[in-house]
Amino acid sequence: MAARSARTEGDLSVEGRAPFLHPGAKLPFVLLISCFIAWGTVANMTDPLVSVFRTVFSMSNLQSALVQFCYYGSYFLLALPAAFINRRFSYKTGVLLGLGLAIAGAALFYPAAQVMTYGMFLLALFTLAGGLSILETSANPFVMSMGPEASATRRLNLAQAFNPVGTNIGVFLAATLILPQLNSATAQERAALAPEALRAVRSEELNAVMAPYLGVGVVLAIIWIGIASVKMSDHPGTAIQEGHETHLLATLKRLMANRHYRFGVIAQFFNVGAQTCAWTFTLQYAAEAVEATAVEQGRWLQASLLVFLASRFLMVWLMGHVSGAFLMLVMTVLAVVLCTVAVVLPNLIGLLAVVGLSLCLSLLFPTIYGIALEGLGEDTKFGAAGLVMAILGGALLPLVHGATIDATSATTAYLVPGACFAVVAAYALFSLRAHRTTTAG
Secondary structure (H helix, E strand, C coil): CHHHHHHHHCCHHHHHHCCCCCCCCHHHHHHHHHHHHHHHHHHHHHCCHHHHHHHHCCCCHHHHCHHHHHHHHHHHHHHHHHHHHHHHCCHHHHHHHHHHHHHHHHHCHHHHHHHCCHHHHHHHHHHHHHHHHHHHHHHHHHHHCCCCHHHHHHHHHHHHHCHHHHHHHHHHHHHHHHHHHCCCCCHHHHHHCCHHHHHHHHHHHHHHHHHHHHHHHHHHHHHHHHHHHCCCCCCCCCCCCCCCCCCHHHHHHHHHHCHHHHHHHHHHHHHHHHHHHHHHCHHHHHHHHHCCCHHHHHHHHHHHHHHHHHHHHHHHHHCCCCCHHHHHHHHHHHHHHHHHHHHHCCCHHHHHHHHHHHHHHHHHHHHHHHHHHCCCHHHHHHHHHHHHHHHHHHHHHHHHHHHHHHHCCCCHHHHHHHHHHHHHHHHHHHHHHHHHHHHHC
16 A cells, blocks of 8 residues: 555656656557547537527526536446456557547437437437547556556646647637527527527527537547557556456455545546536626626637646646645645635636636646556556546536526536535545555554
């Protein structure tokens, strides 16, 4: 346990000297980075859809939040099957399967736009997200296996630093290709339209939703071809050995008995919930706090993600000098303060605080992921699945946030991500104390 904790927090001087990648892993690492960019694009094209469908189908915030429930619920359901695939075959197999399913999901947006029903769009999102679940369950630990364990968390932070490149692309596509195409008619005005006129309005809006997803599907197909064409194998020692059987129940018992891993899954649940709430409802917050137009709302979300992008690379640099758990504690405490400001000052200052949450979020996912998986050995692939299943927080907590908006206001509802950040802060403190206890012993 002492050795595990020492690696978790890192003897920084040792981590700094450890080779970053195994020989021959550079090209596979670069190709995997393209996957991080791709799923970042898709995830943040999806965030504005909550607002889009609320307008197009004249729904409540709670009903429209089913977009995130469907998206992240699919992540939860397919993470464990992905672990079996990775364990039985390889990370590369999992990556290719995930990309293939995501391509199919993107293609489903075409019939969804023709049928023009909310359920059909949810089916397309579910399929797309299922592919990304398999992709993420495979790509994250694959990146960690591409070099020494001592540099695994920092290596994952670097790969994840390219994810917000995709998020900014996704928000840009939504802000330029989707949001401006929304008809300005209110729910009452839509209800007064003749059925043919309403159908024409919805058709134009939903075709605007369809086009970017079809484009992303083409890009995913190109990435699939690139990865399929390059030799990419798991690092020796991570692949299943001949004659070795996977005993799921025994594996789960070992994982659940590991307090550090167990708490890490809980922290990841609330972290993803906080991230999804913060970004999904930035549009509503901007509309309520400063009366921003639809286009201006998209720009505020874009600003948040630009902060996230720059902060990711900043955090990678800082982790070369300060432990990940300490940075995580500082960022989560700051996030709680910013959420409080957003609630107490529902104006431009509060909106700037909401944008500032992206600084805090930039560190959290890969750091929780890397710390929780340290020292799991042969259980890493199923441990990775548990951390991806924790993305269920992105499905459930936006429902709480949406219901809170309906009951109170878009500004008051930022109490929900504030509470989530507090849980993650507790995990950071737990990790620091565990490290001090073991090193002292």
